[in-house]
Amino acid sequence: MDLTRFLQELSESSGVSGREEETTVVIEKFFTSGPGKGWITDFRRDRLGNLILRKKGEGGEEAPKIMFAAHQDEIGLIVTEIKEGFLRFSTVGGIDQRVLPGQEVLIHAREEVPGIIGATPPHLQTPDEHEQAIKIEDLVIDTGLSREKAEELISVGDFVSIDRRLISLKNSAVSGKALDDRAGVAVLLQIAEELQKLKHQADVYLVATVQEEVGLRGALTSAYGIIPDLGIAIDVTHGKMPGLSDEDAYELGKGPVVVIGPQVHPKLFTSLQRVAEEKGVKYQVEPSTRPGGTDAFALQIARAGVATALLSIPLRYMHTSVETVFLSDLREAGRLLAEFVVTVDGEFVEGLSCF
Amino acid sequence: MKELIKKLTDITSPSGNEDLIREAIREEIKEYCDDLKIDRLGNLIAFKHGGGAKIQFAAHMDEIGVIVTYIDDQGFLRFSNVGGLSPFQLLGQRVRFTDGTLGVFGLEKLEQMKDWTLNKMYIDIGATSKEEAEEKVAVGEFGGIIQDFADLGRRVAAKSMDNRVGCAVLIEALKRVQSPRNDLYCTFTVQEEVGLRGAKTSAFAIEPDLGIAVDVTLTGDTPEAEKMAVGLGKGVAIKVKDQSLIAHRRVKELLVRLAKEKKIPYQLEVLTRGGTDSGAIHLTRAGVPSGVISIPTRYVHSPSELIDLEDVEAAVQLVVAVMETPCDPENL
Missing domain, CATH: 3.40.630.10 (Zn peptidases)
Structure with missing residues (x-):
């Protein structure tokens, strides 16, 4: 094979x-x-x-x-709250929250919805915040959906997976x-x-x-x-x-x-x-x-x-x-x-x- | 319903000492089931015949409490927790031991607040010496916090609402169910x-096809509360996940479908802390598809746990709906 x-x-x-x-x-x-x-x-x-x-x-x-x-x-994420179209979430299993900002995700809702995990821009962080990994409570998933549409498609409790292609590195290494x-x-x-x-x-x-x-x-x-x-x-x-x-x-x-x-x-x-x-x-x-x-x-x-x-x-x-x-x-x-x-x-x- | 909840929450029965609460529940349900038994660990199992799938409903009847670990020369009792008990909830509270002996909590003089732990606290039972204390209480005796039932109208508060309200829901459902379409094992x-x-042990013996716990859950609707999309008075909560369980997808979907069909107000629940009986039931033997019907509750594990009676009514209706819906375990 x-x-x-x-x-x-x-x-x-x-x-x-x-x-x-x-x-x-x-x-x-x-x-x-x-x-x-x-x-x-x-x-x-x-x-x-x-x-x-x-x-x-x-x-x-x-x-x-x-x-x-x-x-x-x-491991993955689960939607805990839908707030003005943005999704708050909690973890399923021990995901490394330091690497969450910037990820692409899939929300397994009524239909599959793509999203990204966003965070406060570095320009607007205090020096203290800049030093630390962003807490999971402060991260949101952005789907681009309007508030009404997000609430129609997505429910609290919907599971979220990371969306990532597997790539081949040198030798026989693969990463994903x-x-x-x-x-x-x-x-x-x-x-x-x-x-x-x-x-x-x-x-x-x-x-x-x-x-x-x-x-x-x-x-x-x-x-x-x-x-x-x-x-x-x-x-x-x-x-x-x-x-x-x-x-x-x-x-x-x-x-x-x-x-x-x-x-x-x-x-x-x-x-x-x-x-x-x-x-x-x-x-x-x-x-x-x-x-x-x-x-x-x-x-x-x-x-x-x-x-x-x-x-x-x-x-x-x-x-x-x-x-x-x-x-x-x-x-x-x-x-x-x-x-x-x-x-x-x-x-x-x-x-x-x-x- | 209010009366029943008051009756059940007034009883002191910390974990491992469920005799009093079991007897009260037995009295309530004995006319409403086909068989009633108590297993070796003390679980009360009410069976009601309906044919079809074997469904285990589980509401825990124990409550958090304290256990005496040491009696000092002056007759003060040192104690440890039974279940999740916060020291901050205890000051100014009273305890009742299972034999009826009363006591009040005290706290040593502390240099700083962060030193406030359970082992800086003690119980004063009014004794003047070790000997006198030992006449009333022995090391290893269990007690529960006492607090009067507070009737706030549509909402009520009491100690041990976790999980006497779940017991009340199951009792009421047993009384109300007209034509069960499954074999019901209502387990307290x-x-x-x-x-x-x-x-864990009751599920091993029952070997259910389906497990449904009835228990309290937290809310996120109080000032500056931890973020959580469950609110008091917004209906029964259908659990998706907690630390002990990821609800079986089809069980969750069954509960949502029944709630929608019967127009029962409901909300979906993701609880990031804590677990409940379905966590044990679903891992029994070769696995049992399981879910949870939750009653939103504020101030859980405090002496004044607060609920909304309309949520309780919704929970009863949902439990009855499951009882009266034929559930095919292989094809939920």
Whole structure:
């Protein structure tokens, strides 16, 4: 498949937490009428909107179930007030408010309305104001609509997404919005593609989860419904850049990051490492002691507990509209996880409870 | 309705100590449901048969309060909060413990206002020694702030309007519903104020197809209030988002559609702080599409929470409308 093209479609689709449908449709189309046609056995949406793609293995009824979770939602905004045609807003998820002024946005109202985020001009700011990021209460969305028309089309509670094209930079770098975690969703597609060439016992559930950015909500409920034997979350981690310490950040282009920490089952960690070594996949290791930040945590505590791992894609400028990743890292992540699937059978799953 | 709200708000039942309020609600609704049970955490669940989808309505019946942490030699009580309690709301107020013992709040001498925290405050129950205090109150006892119900006409104020007004809405809806078209599980939940705990366990047991919490929300219509597009007296609020929940799109749309059809005044609500029972319900098991019917309330978590009875009436009508509309969970 043309990874750049599908990452672009994913990145440019609007899917703010709780309103992921447009992104869901992009993924569904990929598998029903796109290059992924025939790659999976079936798919369904659950009641909260998680998209669950299933590829059956050759293990029959007793086959182990592997759940891969990448969240399809993105951070965004929500209209809180319509004031003389201008929109006031609040955030959905942890958007970086320093980068909001000057953004182009789409308001998902009765119809889609384009807008921009404006702020007081620098000429009219006090020196104090000039020193600080503008507070979110002081920003407005301008749609150009008259007051009457704005009130007719737009309601309090309408969701707003950032409008931004994905661009290619040098090497295999691409930059755009929502790559946290559409990069992970693209890895799900990569896994499905890689699995076409491989034989595997396990039933594979590729889940594009919803509402991760507001509290890992979709992962929690989808894992409950699927009852996986093991779960691997695919998300992003901080990429190296000036100003970040080496301990906090990972190289772009040097492969996916295998996480070790309390949310990761030690045997899954070592298995991923082993598969990477055997198949010549470049990878990096991240010790992470803060389990709350990704779907891995929700997977781990679903039902009576699920053996969980976390694979991360290095990404720069997280939670801005210029999130940047290397395509090579996505490809390597897909290959690593597909090769890992091959190694999972009933015996492997039994081994997970032998400490 | 005014009488019912007064009756419910006069009762002291902080989180984890919902016996008194549960008994009062049970008396109110026992004639109006097909089955009534109390689960292991103390949630009161009234079932009314209607066929179709299983809908859980949840109104929490607990209230914020205090818990005694220490009794000093002079008989003064130190305390901690149960739920979100601001120290600034307490000075000059009185507390009633669940056994009826009364006390008043006091504050140490402070060098500066910013030192004013709960642990600079104490409760005076009129005791002259530790021994005397211990005869009336023990460490670990719960209390609630007391304040007279104030009848302001169309508007009323009371303590624990959060969420006795939600309980009153659900009670009234149960009384009014003529022909339910869904299986109704009206749940009066415990321990919402300390983390949506009763909602979480009751939803796990009920396994609803649809969850709807009935609770209070804030308003933005008082002098220099934080910006918010909800106003008192402008109708029932239909929640889009708070910190615990993004209302399921179709549940929100169902509520808006019913409000429009029945000409019930409504407003849309985006609450940037706080959460409610639907936050727990929607994450139950494999997920439950959920929304919230909110009653706009001023001065939430103060001893004088203020509401407009016309908003309450709109909320009752909307709850009844949901009860009487066949809801297909797979195709909302």
